[in-house]
Amino acid sequence: MSIFHGLEGADMRACWDRRAFVFGHGLQDHPALTMANLAEAIPALPPNQVFHSSGQLSNADDFDNAHRLHRPHESLEQALDQLRTTNAYIMVREPEAHPSFRELHRELRAEVAAAARLAGLPDAIHHARLYLFIASPGSVTPFHIDRVSTCLMQVRGRKEVVVYPPWDTRVVSDEDAEHFFAYTGRRPPWRADAEPLGTRFDFSPGQALHIPFAAGHHVRNGDDDVSISLSIIFNTAESLRLTRALRLNHAMRTWGSRIGLAPGRVAPGARGLRAKSLGWRLASRLLG
Numbered sequence: 001m002s003i004f005h006g007l008e009g010a011d012m013r014a015c016w017d018r019r020a021f022v023f024g025h026g027l028q029d030h031p032a033l034t035m036a037n038l039a040e041a042i043p044a045l046p047p048n049q050v051f052h053s054s055g056q057l058s059n060a061d062d063f064d065n066a067h068r069l070h071r072p073h074e075s076l077e078q079a080l081d082q083l084r085t086t087n088a089y090i091m092v093r094e095p096e097a098h099p100s101f102r103e104l105h106r107e108l109r110a111e112v113a114a115a116a117r118l119a120g121l122p123d124a125i126h127h128a129r130l131y132l133f134i135a136s137p138g139s140v141t142p143f144h145i146d147r148v149s150t151c152l153m154q155v156r157g158r159k160e161v162v163v164y165p166p167w168d169t170r171v172v173s174d175e176d177a178e179h180f181f182a183y184t185g186r187r188p189p190w191r192a193d194a195e196p197l198g199t200r201f202d203f204s205p206g207q208a209l210h211i212p213f214a215a216g217h218h219v220r221n222g223d224d225d226v227s228i229s230l231s232i233i234f235n236t237a238e239s240l241r242l243t244r245a246l247r248l249n250h251a252m253r254t255w256g257s258r259i260g261l262a263p264g265r266v267a268p269g270a271r272g273l274r275a276k277s278l279g280w281r282l283a284s285r286l287l288g
Contacts, residue, residue, distance in 0.1 A: 003027060004111045004151075004208065007118055016119035017149055017212040017239065018268075020163035020199055025153045025208040032100045033155045033228060038134060039080045041098040042090070051091040052076050059218045060190040061142040080134070083226040089139045092132040105130055108232045112151060121236055128234040135227045141219035143190040145172060147181060147243065148233040150211040154203045157227035159219055162198040166215040167267040170194050174265045177214065178250035181243055188216065213239040242266060245276035248283070 006023040015021045031037060042050060079088035096105035108130070113123040127148070133141075137157070152161070164171040172188040179186035194216075201209055211217055213236075221227040235243070245266045252263040264272060 001026070002111065002114075003107060004115060007115055012115070012119040015210070016116070016121065017166075017236070019165065019212060020161075020201065020215065020217075021210050022201060022203075023208050023210070024206060026206075027104075027153055027155055027230065028205050030104065030155075032095075032104050033230065035080075035226075035228075037100055038132075038228070039077075041095065041100050042080065042092055042132075042134075043077055045092065045095065045097055049093045049095075049097065050076065051093070052079060053089050054087055056087050056138075056140070058140065059143045059192075061140075062187065064144070064187060083134065083136050086136055087139065088134075088136050089141070090132075090134040092134075094129050095132045096130050101130065105232075108151075109234075112232055112234055115151075116236065121238075124237070126235040126237075126240060128232060131231040131233060133227070133229045133231070135221050137221060137223045137225060137227075139221045139227070143188075143216055143218040145177070145180060145188055145214050145216050146211070146233065147214075148235055149213040149239060150231050150233050151208055152203075152211060152229055152231045153208045154205050155228040155230060156205055157225040158205075158222035159203045159227055159229070160222075161201045161203050161209055161211075161219050162195075162217060163201070163209075163211055164194060164198045164216040166212045168194075168197065169265075171197060171216050172214075174249075175253065178246050178253060178266070181246040182250040184250070190218075213242070238268070241273065241277040242268070244280040245273050248276045248280040251283075 003026050004023060027033060074086050079086045079090060095101045109125065109128045112128060113125050116125060117123045171191065171194045176188040180188055203209060249263045249266050256262055264270065266273065
């Protein structure tokens, strides 16, 4: 039985990795996602896969380093036991390392491959892995972009997700995107004047949201209940090609700035995209 539903009616070829859209999922009662299993599984995972921070953040905070910059007072076990009152935000990378998530990971990989076929893409999905998010009421996920495509599934509680058009320089500048994909430590800043460009989704259990590759987004959990959501993140042949081109652009911009030259932008459909992707592959092999 399929986990995803409602994709057949969507214009997948036009939407996939171009704009956010909502569909359905059937994970609300999955045994791996009960609080009882999460309280057992999460502390058993390697510490470098569990990121625990305060949930009282703003859109402008540094999402990637929130677990360092906004350390909570309570332990992980205390936070899981008292989520309604601890203002906790817990992000778990690759929970499929725990036996209770392994079959779910396999099933979701198959679901994403089937969705890619509906979008007219090769069904080869690269580096598919899970992320788990557990948060106290009112918690905020600050503005950020990801180096992957995402299908986010809400299991418990409600949240507001605001997704911005990818590749729009009013949201994320070309140079900021290049730095981010080149892992320089520079992240795209939140631009309050871009807020009108976002699309708001009132997200509830049983709904899934496709967040396009490199699309900026931020999240606020509802005030009434703990939020549990699960993402499967992945790359496609196109997103890997764009990633390589962005990394080459960053290097070209660094070198070219010395003589007053700047590379043409990287975005879907941009000229020279395949050549830049190939150029980065060749340069990586030569340098490394």
